[in-house]
Amino acid sequence: MTEAILSVENLSLRYRVPGGAVHVLRDVRLAIRPGEVLGIAGESGCGKSTLAAAMIDLTGANAERTSGAIRLRGEDILHLSADDRRRLRGAEVAMVFQDPMTAFSPVLTIGAQLVDFQFNRTGASRRDKWQAACGMLARVGISDPDHAMRRFPHEFSGGMRQRAAIAAALLMRPAVLIADEPTTALDVTMEAQIIHLLRELQADYGCAIVIVTHHLGVIAELCDRVAVMYAGQVVEEAPVDDLYHDPRHPYTQALLACDPARIEERSGRLPAIGGRLPDLRTPPPGCAFAPRCSKATARCLTDAPPRVVLGPDRSALCHEVAP
Amino acid sequence: MLRYAIKRIALAVVILVTVMLAMYAMVFLVPGDPASLALGPRATPELKALLRERMGLDEPILWQVWHFFRSALTGDLGYDVWSKRPVLDQILEFFPNTLILGVAALGWALALGIALGAAAVVWRDTWADRLLGVVSVGLISVPAFVVAIYAILIFAVWLRWLPAIGAGTPGDPASQIRALILPAFALGVGWVGYLARLVRASLLEVMGENHIRTARAFGLPETRVVLRYGLRVAIIPTIALLAVGLGSILSSAVFVETVFGRPGIGTLITGAVQKRNYPVVMGTVLFMTAFYLFIVTAADLLIARLDPRVRDAFRR
Numbered sequence: 360m361t362e363a364i365l366s367v368e369n370l371s372l373r374y375r376v377p378g379g380a381v382h383v384l385r386d387v388r389l390a391i392r393p394g395e396v397l398g399i400a401g402e403s404g405c406g407k408s409t410l411a412a413a414m415i416d417l418t419g420a421n422a423e424r425t426s427g428a429i430r431l432r433g434e435d436i437l438h439l440s441a442d443d444r445r446r447l448r449g450a451e452v453a454m455v456f457q458d459p460m461t462a463f464s465p466v467l468t469i470g471a472q473l474v475d476f477q478f479n480r481t482g483a484s485r486r487d488k489w490q491a492a493c494g495m496l497a498r499v500g501i502s503d504p505d506h507a508m509r510r511f512p513h514e515f516s517g518g519m520r521q522r523a524a525i526a527a528a529l530l531m532r533p534a535v536l537i538a539d540e541p542t543t544a545l546d547v548t549m550e551a552q553i554i555h556l557l558r559e560l561q562a563d564y565g566c567a568i569v570i571v572t573h574h575l576g577v578i579a580e581l582c583d584r585v586a587v588m589y590a591g592q593v594v595e596e597a598p599v600d601d602l603y604h605d606p607r608h609p610y611t612q613a614l615l616a617c618d619p620a621r622i623e624e625r626s627g628r629l630p631a632i633g634g635r636l637p638d639l640r641t642p643p644p645g646c647a648f649a650p651r652c653s654k655a656t657a658r659c660l661t662d663a664p665p666r667v668v669l670g671p672d673r674s675a676l677c678h679e680v681a682p
Numbered sequence: 683m684l685r686y687a688i689k690r691i692a693l694a695v696v697i698l699v700t701v702m703l704a705m706y707a708m709v710f711l712v713p714g715d716p717a718s719l720a721l722g723p724r725a726t727p728e729l730k731a732l733l734r735e736r737m738g739l740d741e742p743i744l745w746q747v748w749h750f751f752r753s754a755l756t757g758d759l760g761y762d763v764w765s766k767r768p769v770l771d772q773i774l775e776f777f778p779n780t781l782i783l784g785v786a787a788l789g790w791a792l793a794l795g796i797a798l799g800a801a802a803v804v805w806r807d808t809w810a811d812r813l814l815g816v817v818s819v820g821l822i823s824v825p826a827f828v829v830a831i832y833a834i835l836i837f838a839v840w841l842r843w844l845p846a847i848g849a850g851t852p853g854d855p856a857s858q859i860r861a862l863i864l865p866a867f868a869l870g871v872g873w874v875g876y877l878a879r880l881v882r883a884s885l886l887e888v889m890g891e892n893h894i895r896t897a898r899a900f901g902l903p904e905t906r907v908v909l910r911y912g913l914r915v916a917i918i919p920t921i922a923l924l925a926v927g928l929g930s931i932l933s934s935a936v937f938v939e940t941v942f943g944r945p946g947i948g949t950l951i952t953g954a955v956q957k958r959n960y961p962v963v964m965g966t967v968l969f970m971t972a973f974y975l976f977i978v979t980a981a982d983l984l985i986a987r988l989d990p991r992v993r994d995a996f997r998r
Contacts, residue, residue, distance in 0.1 A: 417899055420807075448901030456899075466714035466914045473911070476900040511990040527900070622958055 363412060363430075363537045364567055365389035367536060370427030371513060380423070381639045385410045385591040387427070388666075391535060396561060396568045398578035400598070400614070401588035404636055411539045411571045415452045417442050420621065431534075450479040453528035459520035463512035464680060469496075470508030476527050479581055480676035495526040499636070518549040525556065529564060537569045552582050573620045579603060584672065587611045589638050590647035599674045608675040609652045646678065654679045690982050694975040699970045702754075703962055706747050737961065750964065759965035764957065769965035772950060778809070779849050780939070780946035784931045786862055792924065795877025798919070802882040803889060804908055814878065820874030826934050830868035830941040837864060847943035865942045869899040869931060877947035880923065918989050925981030929974040 372384040384407045391397050392423060399407045412418045414429060430433040433449060456462045463472055473492035474485060483491070491510070496504035499522040512520060521541065528536055538557070542550040558581060561568055564614055570581060578585055578599065586604045587595045587610065595608035606612045613632045634651035637643050646652070649659035659678050667680045718730055734740050738749065753760065759769040802814045838846035850858030888894065889912050897911045898904075917924060936948030954962035 362938075415899055417895065445901045445903065448899055450901065454896075454899040456892060456896060458892060462896045464893040464897070464911050464915065466989060467911075475897070475902060478903075478906075513991050525897075527896075577844045666971075 360509075362392070362433075362517060364432060364610055365391045365569075366390040366430045367410070367432065368428045370410075370413065370429060371425045372409065372418065372427075373423055373425060374419070375421045375423060376640070379640050382642050383639060384413065384421075384539065385642060386591055387588075387591070389586055389593060390538040391567050392570060393534065393567055394561075394565045395569065395584060396582045398582035398585040399569065399571045399588060400510050400573065400575060400578055400585055402636070405588040407571045407573075407588050408539055411454070411537050411569065413577065414446055414537055414569065415454050416533070417448075417454070426525045431656060442470075445631055449476060449528075449533065450531045451533055452535045452537065453531065453533040455521070455536065455541050456523050457537040458515050458544045459524055461542065462524050463520065465512060466512055468509055473508070473530065477530050479633070480531050481656050486541070491530060492526070495530055497524065499523070499526040499529075499560070501526070503682055518552065520557065521545060521549075521553055525553070525560070529560060529566070533566055535567045535569065537571070539571045539595070540568065540573075542574065543572070551576070557581060575615065587614065590628045590640055590642070590646065592676060594648065594677070595673075595675045597669075601670075601673060607673070607680050608677050609654050610677070611675075646676075687983055690979050694979045698968075698971055698975055702751070702964075702968055703747070705967055706743075706750070723914050725785065740840040747996055754968060759968065762947070762959065762962050764959055764962075765892055769961050770969075772962065773947070773966055776946050776950045779944065780932060780935050780948060782862065782867060783865055783930055783935055783938070783944070783946065786866035787871060787935075788924065788928055789872070790866065790868075791870035791873035791877060795874045796881050796920070797883060797915075798874070798878035799881025800913060801879065802900075802906060803904065803912070805884045814882075814895055818875035818878045821871055824871060825937075826868050826872060827937040827941050829871045830938050833864045833868050834941070849944050863942070865938050865944055868941075869935060869938045873927060874929070877920065881913075881916060881920055884919050885912050887917045888912045891915075894940075919986055921985055921988070925978045928977050932970065932974070 367387050367389040368385055368539045370387045371382070373380040382393055385549055387406075387410060389399075389410075399410060400489075401407045409418060409422070411421075412431060413424075416429075417476065418561075422439060430643075437449060468493060470489065473496070474488045477483065477488045477491065480488065486673045493508055496507055500540065501519060501522055502508050507515075507519075507523075512523075515523065521544075525538075525541075529537075541557070542553050543557045545553060554577060554623065557568065557570075560607045568581075570577065572578060585597060585599050587602070587608065589610045589628075595602070595606070595611045597607075600612065607617050610632075615632050617632060632651055637647050637650070641650070643660070645658070645660040645662055646655070646664040649655040652659065656678065662678070664676050664678050666674050666676050668674050669680070669682055688883070718725065721729055721733060725830070731740075731860075735986050739747060741749070750760070757770065759773070761767075763774065765772065798814055805811050834846045837844045842866050845861050846864075847862055850861035852858075885908070889908070894907060894911055897907045933946070935946060936952060938944070938951065939946040939948035944995045947970065951963065951966050953959075954966065
């Protein structure tokens with residue numbers, strides 16, 4: 360196993376809210392190896408976006424880390440000074456956001472922003488940065504980049520903006536690119552194009568990519584490995600083929616059963632997982648999925664599930680899974 | 683942009699005409715005959731009739747209105763029988779004083795207000811932010827003429843640093859600037875607090891937007907994020923307000939001009955109203971309305987320049 364470039368170790372994080380705290384991430388463990396594409400899947404509210412934000416140290420002011428570490432090349436970034444952490448952003452770890460419509464400042468040109476976004480690139484003149492941005496726009500498939508640099512974001516289509524956002528993220532050749540729902544705001548054709556582009560760029564630049572999405576099709580298309588999250592925990596981690604062909608955690612099985620793309624028979628209604636997400640202000644003592652799980656036994660409700668290692672790259676957080 | 687500009691200017695002209703008609707209606711509804719007031723209780727009817735004729739008050743009302751509009755268009759605002767000078771001459775003599783006062787007051791208030799507002803956001807939710815909040819609200823609540831009186835008392839009477847009254851010696855810029863400091867201070871104080879609150883609220887809203895998160899995600903320093911990415915967007919509503927602000931500052935300048943005995947439009951209007959000197963009142967109001975509309979329209983056009991989204995919305 361190669362050394363991880365970015366690893367999340369036993370990270371627990373909570374949001375302070377009036378009258379208590381929401382435990383959004385609970386003992387999350389995840390390693391991203393150089394050059395791999397890791398997918399983080401899960402339904403809305405499972406903590407996947409918070410995890411992505413934590414990796415680049417962008418959690419809001421009300422977020423509080425209660426334990427754990429985020430290591431970039433072995434060094435805990437949360438122990439660095441605020442300035443040192445800021446210098447890593449964009450240069451070592453870059454991010455592409457969900458909504459390309461609002462990701463850019465409306466009052467500055469794309470070019471001005473792409474130059475600004477190379478703030479942490481030392482030893483480059485403004486002209487160098489402009490050239491680099493121009494080249495990167497061409498690389499992500501924007502025709503006439505010189506012209507595009509002088510345009511404002513609202514003059515771009517959604518797809519073009521997401522291309523520009525990806526170009527921005529790659530400007531400083533980061534070791535890790537985090538994409539939070541990069542295709543959710545786009546239509547299907549655009550989604551396919553962006554996925555294709557990400558795969559191409561990954562091959563060219565060899566950076567590790569973390570894709571956060573609730574769209575299982577995107578993960579199947581793009582990822583090497585998948586981490587499935589539920590209620591703030593990684594419940595199953597596996598190579599993508601293994602996960603799709605042989606899901607082991609009951610939640611993963613239920614999730615895949617609900618994917619419209621995998622349903623073969625016409626039934627007139629979409630399957631869904633019964634029940635609701637647990638209230639993370641008071642996380643349950645046992646397995647968070649137990650109340651919705653068909654295989655749950657008495658101990659699932661009372662004892663925290665163990666992490667069962669299923670193979671060199673596989674594990675599941677469940678009482679009922681046998682190695 | 684051109685179509686937008688034409689639309690805005692056309693609207694300004696319509697407003698101007700409406701204001702003038704309303705003014706005229708008011709002058710004829712308010713009791714008091716200017717001629718008898720001017721000549722005193724012992725004037726003969728013949729004398730009054732002569733003065734009315736000279737002021738053009740013997741003509742039919744609609745004819746007077748038409749006459750006024752026609753001359754106003756050619757830049758003639760009428761003749762003041764009291765001072766025996768054209769009205770426009772008087773306005774042009776006094777207006778620069780008021781404008782300089784208004785611009786100076788708004789200028790320092792704007793600079794300090796934006797700085798305090800941005801500082802409150804950089805230090806948000808700390809004791810500094812709360813202190814700035816209390817100070818701002820305190821400044822808003824103090825009337826300009828109260829500040830004026832205390833400013834005179836402290837800086838002119840006790841400390842003798844600055845002159846208490848007047849606009850300085852004409853032709854001596856140093857004395858004019860010294861005479862400007864206290865009135866501009868008194869007039870701007872309330873606006874500092876107001877602008878600081880406005881900029882803070884507007885900036886806080888912008889700081890929650892996604893593009894701010896993007897700028898942070900690329901490791902831009904927080905001050906740069908606030909000033910370049912936040913303030914650029916947050917300043918837009920402030921500029922719109924500023925134009926309205928200049929209008930209201932010019933009207934509250936009346937008090938400050940009175941307290942400081944400073945010649946200006948405020949003193950001109952109050953004097954004219956007391957004497958029922960209609961040509962001067964009408965001319966001054968028309969001039970001030972036109973100026974105000976000019977500023978507001980210019981601000982709208984400036985916003986269209988600053989915000990490319992507004993600019994393009996009108997291009998189509």
